[in-house]
Amino acid sequence: xxxxxxxxxxxxxxxxxxxxxxxxxxxxxxxxxxxxxxxxxxxxxxxxxxxxxxxxxxxxxxxxxxxxxxxxxxxxxxxxxxxxxxxxxxxxxxxxxxxxxxxxxxxxxxxxxxxxxxxxxxxxxxxxxxxxxxxxxxxxxxxxxxxxxxxxxxxxxxxxxxxxxxxxxxxxxxxxxxxxxxxxxxxxxxxxxxxxxxxxxxxxxxxxxxxxxxxxxxxxxxxxxxxxxxxxxxxxxxxxxxxxxxxxxxxxxxxxxxxxxxxxxxxxxxxxxxxxxxxxxxxxxxxxxxxxxxxxxxxxxxxxxxxxxxxxxxxxxxxxxxxxxxxxxxxxxxxxxxxxxxxxxxxxxxxxxxxxxxxxxxxxxxxxxxxxxxxxxxxxxxxxxxxxxxxxxxxxxxxxxxxxxxxxxxxxxxxxxxxxxxxxxxxxxxxxxxxxxxxxxxxxxxxxxxxxxxxxxxxxxxxxxxxxxx
Amino acid sequence: xxxxxxxxxxxxxxxxxxxxxxxxxxxxxxxxxxxxxxxxxxxxxxxxxxxxxxxxxxxxxxxxxxxxxxxxxxx
Numbered sequence: 001x002x003x004x005x006x007x008x009x010x011x012x013x014x015x016x017x018x019x020x021x022x023x024x025x026x027x028x029x030x031x032x033x034x035x036x037x038x039x040x041x042x043x044x045x046x047x048x049x050x051x052x053x054x055x056x057x058x059x060x061x062x063x064x065x066x067x068x069x070x071x072x073x074x075x076x077x078x079x080x081x082x083x084x085x086x087x088x089x090x091x092x093x094x095x096x097x098x099x100x101x102x103x104x105x106x107x108x109x110x111x112x113x114x115x116x117x118x119x120x121x122x123x124x125x126x127x128x129x130x131x132x133x134x135x136x137x138x139x140x141x142x143x144x145x146x147x148x149x150x151x152x153x154x155x156x157x158x159x160x161x162x163x164x165x166x167x168x169x170x171x172x173x174x175x176x177x178x179x180x181x182x183x184x185x186x187x188x189x190x191x192x193x194x195x196x197x198x199x200x201x202x203x204x205x206x207x208x209x210x211x212x213x214x215x216x217x218x219x220x221x222x223x224x225x226x227x228x229x230x231x232x233x234x235x236x237x238x239x240x241x242x243x244x245x246x247x248x249x250x251x252x253x254x255x256x257x258x259x260x261x262x263x264x265x266x267x268x269x270x271x272x273x274x275x276x277x278x279x280x281x282x283x284x285x286x287x288x289x290x291x292x293x294x295x296x297x298x299x300x301x302x303x304x305x306x307x308x309x310x311x312x313x314x315x316x317x318x319x320x321x322x323x324x325x326x327x328x329x330x331x332x333x334x335x336x337x338x339x340x341x342x343x344x345x346x347x348x349x350x351x352x353x354x355x356x357x358x359x360x361x362x363x364x365x366x367x368x369x370x371x372x373x374x375x376x377x378x379x380x381x382x383x384x385x386x387x388x389x390x391x392x393x394x395x396x397x398x399x400x401x402x403x404x405x406x407x408x409x410x411x412x413x414x415x416x417x418x419x420x421x422x423x424x425x426x427x428x429x430x431x432x433x434x435x436x437x438x439x440x441x442x443x444x445x446x447x448x449x450x451x452x453x454x455x456x457x458x459x460x461x462x463x464x465x466x467x468x469x470x
Numbered sequence: 471x472x473x474x475x476x477x478x479x480x481x482x483x484x485x486x487x488x489x490x491x492x493x494x495x496x497x498x499x500x501x502x503x504x505x506x507x508x509x510x511x512x513x514x515x516x517x518x519x520x521x522x523x524x525x526x527x528x529x530x531x532x533x534x535x536x537x538x539x540x541x542x543x544x545x
Binding site: 193 | 502504505508512513515521524525532533539543
């Protein structure tokens, strides 16, 4: 089975399906062969669905033979983070607490993919209840001695390995973008409410989003169009109809003003990562964008974002898990139980202060976007840490804890409810690094357009992790 | 979990042990102490004028929050 087939872009896969060069069954078999090859190294999948996938692939091939395909994802293999429900398929949420949990309804996002004929290969590992940044025992696709990031670590590692053309994850404090950056794939966290949350095990209601990961920005755009839009089952869903963005992704970055923050985001960065990030900034300039030094104000908005989000997640998650924290404590992982107990101990006034800090974050970016079209930051200042590396050392500044460093540039985007896009810009040594693009609410199309312009110039798309290359 | 000492240098410099824990220490702090630390940090941030000015929006929605800020800034 061809490794090339497993790594085909969405556009290539559709062309092959349309021309008869490959069938959906062949695409699916190629993806499953990559799972056979990579999962012994990465442990990235929680549940394989080989038989179901091949049955659905045969059905997609049948529709194509009868010229009755049902959308751009018909017959395309993918994976889902294992906190997103699909009817009659177990959702494990990475927890012993959810053993035997089989939902009867699909999440709105998953239902749209299933209704569109996409072929679900597997449920991908998540950090337990999405409450963490390592997703162990899953491993990074580029180096199995390193973490994949989290909490959508299984999703990112899988799609980087050629297991599916795309995957869905969730992002509450950076959980799509962090693993996307560590595994060298594109990852979109949409505006809060733009993709329905119904049918997704919640971590923190006021921050949770469903996001898309794929090996290119262009592939992300197509999938995003299929699942974005009002969700009648999600009370926080954005009511505005979704305007498709994939058709405008070739628009380039000419004339756009790109804000480069003059503090915080570039303060802690390792030299090899800085060089790779600079390639992305150079690509933006080459595409005709104007890079503008930007001061984010008030500074308290940036400085307080991590703590404020930690408080919101702690309080909201402990409210959701409330009765189990005592009655089923032995079924939680030690780290998650610790944070749930912390959340239960927070004062109501502390939660309110965190909500106030969220308003500061909104103010901060509202003012920024009066000066620039988008803001750009490094995804991380470091590459994916080794499994035993609990402290990240930077060239300057103090060392940071692994989990804090994993989301320090990302979480404020959740706090402000904004869209954020990870665009890989190359390898720092032998490991991926990239940029984060941040835009105003509902500017996903603009971010994807700029991301594609970067992607065209840095030459990362098409690189494969050494173990996955075949 | 969070690099509190670096994010909040002023708190550390004040020598207040309750708000000077470094990131990895937070994993080892008892949950109640960690909650108190976080509360102290946010209390320090949301002080003075900010406490009076920032009206919390518990039923947060991105579009609504956005329009509130834009409207207020325009006044």
